[in-house]
Amino acid sequence: MQYLYELFSSSDNPNSLGAKFRAKRLATFEKLFFETLGNQTQIRILDVGGTDYFWKNSLVPNHPGVTITLLNLHLEESSHPNILAQQGDATDLRNFEKDSFDLVFSNSVIEHLYTLEYQQKMAAEIQRVGKHYFIQTPYKYFPIEAHYALPFAQFLPKSLVYSILTKTRLSRLKRWEPKAAQQYLDEIRLLDKIEMGELFPAAKILEEKAWGLTKSLTAHTLG
CATH class of the missing domain: 3.40.50.150 (Vaccinia Virus protein VP39)
Incomplete structure (x- = not known):
């Protein structure tokens, strides 16, 4: 792991x-x-x-x-x-x-x-x-979005990506802090x-x- x-x-x-x-x-x-x-x-x-x-x-x-x-x-x-x-x-x-x-x-x-x-x-x-x-x-x-290491994340609704980042460990095997996740999605x-x-x-x-x-x-x- x-x-x-x-x-x-x-x-x-x-x-x-x-x-x-x-x-x-x-x-x-x-x-x-x-x-x-x-x-x-x-x-x-x-x-x-x-x-x-x-x-x-x-x-x-x-x-x-x-x-x-x-x-x-x-x-x-x-x-x-x-x-x-x-x-x-x-x-x-x-x-x-x-x-x-x-x-x-x-x-x-x-x-x-x-x-x-x-x-x-x-x-x-x-x-x-x-x-x-x-x-x-x-x-x-x-195909793999560089910041989240998730397939096609750049084309998904931001609300969905936010949920994936903060509620699962699919992105880089960790849960993102809500503030950091929102900051990246905004910028x-x-x-x-x-x-x-x-x-x-x-x-x-x-x-x-x-x-x-x-x-x-x-x-x-x-x-």
Whole structure:
């Protein structure tokens, strides 16, 4: 049972499926990153919604000249000298000038903005402050909804999903706290390929595959 619990837990658990997909995604990102920016003497990265933990097994923070700024609504903790933390809003980066960063990075954040309007604002700000970007999000039409690990939950009535989350252990083998379940149901708006292309018209759209199906989408200008 413990093995199954860890397998279907969130990607912060190193033994989870999510963590394995994240590690593979990180390897893809690093390859593109070093090909594109590796020769620069200074590399400024803005990680929108990022954590110190995400970069723990990455080569990027230790690369000479790299500075990573974590931007969140709350102040994240950082134990790495090249990773800084700052409070801010992904939809309003007015404190940063155009092209302030060599790269804007974001992993599974843009789908948490409630509405398309806020997603458009985040995308516009990313493209304004970043010379390059790498923005990942779960794919709307992957059969297993990424946040709940439930089949086709994104197409079910929210009231039904709320009941499943709070009254059963079908989602990640646990019962969700009612407040957390409602928060996720309110804020998550998954994106499809057309919308990602419209949000980031200059980007290449990278499709991450799982079992032959597109699991997540990444809009990027690296490589």
